[in-house]
Amino acid sequence: MMTIWGRLTSINVAKAVWTAQELGLKFERIDVGGPYGGLDKPEYVAMNPNSKIPTLDDDGYILWESNSIVRYLAATYGAGTLWPTDPRERGLSDRWLDWQATEFGPALTPAFWGLIRQTEAQRNPQAIADSIARTNRLLGVLEGVMADGRQYVAGDRFTMGDIAVGCAVDRWFLMPVERPETPALAQWYERVSGRPSAQGVLKQKLA
Numbered sequence: 789m790m791t792i793w794g795r796l797t798s799i800n801v802a803k804a805v806w807t808a809q810e811l812g813l814k815f816e817r818i819d820v821g822g823p824y825g826g827l828d829k830p831e832y833v834a835m836n837p838n839s840k841i842p843t844l845d846d847d848g849y850i851l852w853e854s855n856s857i858v859r860y861l862a863a864t865y866g867a868g869t870l871w872p873t874d875p876r877e878r879g880l881s882d883r884w885l886d887w888q889a890t891e892f893g894p895a896l897t898p899a900f901w902g903l904i905r906q907t908e909a910q911r912n913p914q915a916i917a918d919s920i921a922r923t924n925r926l927l928g929v930l931e932g933v934m935a936d937g938r939q940y941v942a943g944d945r946f947t948m949g950d951i952a953v954g955c956a957v958d959r960w961f962l963m964p965v966e967r968p969e970t971p972a973l974a975q976w977y978e979r980v981s982g983r984p985s986a987q988g989v990l991k992q993k994l995a
């Protein structure tokens with residue numbers, strides 16, 4: 789039995805759910821976090837001492853950190869598909885999970901919080917402007933890679949890297965910000981967001 793804990797409006801929960809759906813896994817998702825609360829309950833803290841979402845329970849095996857969950861599910865249930873077995877191909881996919889977590893995500897977060905989650909009175913316009921500039925520069929990095937004609941972030945196959953980056957780019961493309969033209973990236977986004985496994989996960993109203 790597999791359970792994913794977390795509201796689907798969280799980008800990090802979206803990664804876990806998209807991965808499980810892509811792999812055709814049977815799972816239950818339980819809404820916690822945000823308006824649902826529950827992250828400070830002792831039984832939740834016992835699973836995830838960070839009081840954050842998502843948390844995965846795979847038959848009693850508990851895992852937190854969204855990109856670790858993506859890697860675990862891909863390696864366990866998607867060797868040869870989401871998890872490339874060739875170490876060099878896997879490296880080209882894996883790097884995008886780190887890039888999302890350490891570069892693109894931190895760049896995007898201040899603008900997301902400022903524009904989507906905070907009231908006008910709470911906003912820091914300079915932090916939002918800096919965040920937009922940093923994120924758009926990184927968007928250019930991804931556009932430069934995709935512009936070589938590849939179909940997916942690691943080459944010609946859809947892999948785990950597309951999921952982590954896909955959830956973050958989805959958020960950026962849905963936000964009311966000025967973005968540079970990124971035609972190769974836009975085509976990739978339509979390709980990945982059109983996958984049956986992405987339905988109900990990407991292109992949701994931001995909240």
Ligand SMILES: N[C@@H](CCC(=O)N[C@@H](CS)C(=O)NCC(=O)O)C(=O)O
Nearest residue numbers: 798799800821822840841842853854
């Ligand atoms: N590095 C963690 C970050 C987890 C995180 O910050 N989750 C946010 C949602 S995206 C959270 O739990 N927020 C509290 C809430 O939703 O109530 C991961 O990737 O799983």
